[in-house]
Amino acid sequence: MENIKNKFRDYLLLEKKYSLHTVTAYLNDLGFFQVFLQHAFEDDNLIKVNYNQIRSWIVSLSDDGISNSSINRKISSLKSFYKFLLKTKQIDVSPFLKHKALKSPKKLQIPFSEKELDLVLNQIVYSDDFEGVRDKLIVDMFYTTGIRRAELINLKCHNIDLSNGTLKVLGKRNKERIIPLLPIIQNQVVVYLKERACLQRVIDQDYFFLLLKGVKLNDSFVYRLINYYFSNVSEKVKKSPHILRHTFATHLLNNGADINAVKELLGHSSLASTQVYTHSSLAELKKVYGSAHPRNNK
Known part of the structure; x- marks a missing residue:
């Protein structure tokens, strides 16, 4: 099993080009899941896992007070592992085939003024x-x-x-x-x-x-x-530091910068990633719109 995990690590680093920090987090999540399997089912074979075992882990994490967003992150690590097993033909079907992410409230990132x-x-x-x-x-x-x-x-x-x-x-x-x-x-x-x-x-x-x-x-x-x-x-x-990054994007958008230009400056691969920064600029836009439009005082 250690050999498979090492190959998974190389796959994340060399093929997916994830950072060492991200790869370490993925492997830690995988390790915690393997420990859970041993304790709960007396079998830590990751290849033979079924969704009921995964669901038991999710329930266990929730009972321990882990937030839905943190659970989703851990599950994302596992999903990547089983995608790797599919790609390398070590399994035929992913145990996550019918899994749906847990709902978690979106945290509003408030930029500095x-x-x-x-x-x-x-x-x-x-x-x-x-x-x-x-x-x-x-x-x-x-x-x-x-x-x-x-x-x-x-x-x-x-x-x-x-x-x-x-x-x-x-x-x-x-x-x-x-x-x-x-x-x-x-x-x-x-x-x-x-x-x-x-x-x-x-x-x-x-x-x-x-x-x-x-x-x-x-x-x-x-x-x-x-x-x-x-x-x-x-x-x-x-x-x-992330709030400063958020502030950078928000202040540019508030002052009329094109969202595609902000996307390039931030290094986002898709516009959807940049659009999370637009809520503050939308609030600013509403303020300007409300004070400037002739119909607002009618």
Whole structure:
């Protein structure tokens, strides 16, 4: 069974081109399901699984207080595994043939306001040393480029082209895209590079953003950084890099940007993915429409 799981891992990494983080999550879900099979049915053979066993796991997860959205994510991991088994002809029929995803409420992602961004970028006093210059550039780069947290962490020095004012991003499934850099960001990059060059030791030479000890950033550091600065100006419950990405898209749409252009900047493969960001711009549109249309006061 371990051999099959290793082949599944290679399939996700090499053929589907999923990130290592995603692949690890898929394999963890598969492992938890296998443990459940052993405890509940005294048989952890993943190939011989039937839908009744899967349904028992879903009920068990629900009884443990796991949300429907989290259960759906775990089930998505299993479905990918059984699609792989079908593709490699190790099973004839997927046990998920008649499965329907559990209903889960859509969480509204509330973007930061332009005032909140102004406070973080223009009113907060950042130190003028390496860490202060880096922190402000991280916040501003999230807001002005809309890149994902993993994309920012994995930025390489050669990805930034100051002569052309562009940023090359390696997105999901190794898909590259070019994002323009505003002059204000280009200026910050120049200052940051000077500070970076003065670090006593640089271990991860290729990576653009570094910690003070000279190694690349990590997920938790970036999350804490954004949460820290926005906690000073915002009472919103969620303050994360993803909310900054959401804010980037929302503010562009509110100010008249074409949704297809926003789609390209975000690196979405389909317009449907970009349309989730339109609810805020629709609210803004309704406000403008209501105040401007002659029939509104009739």
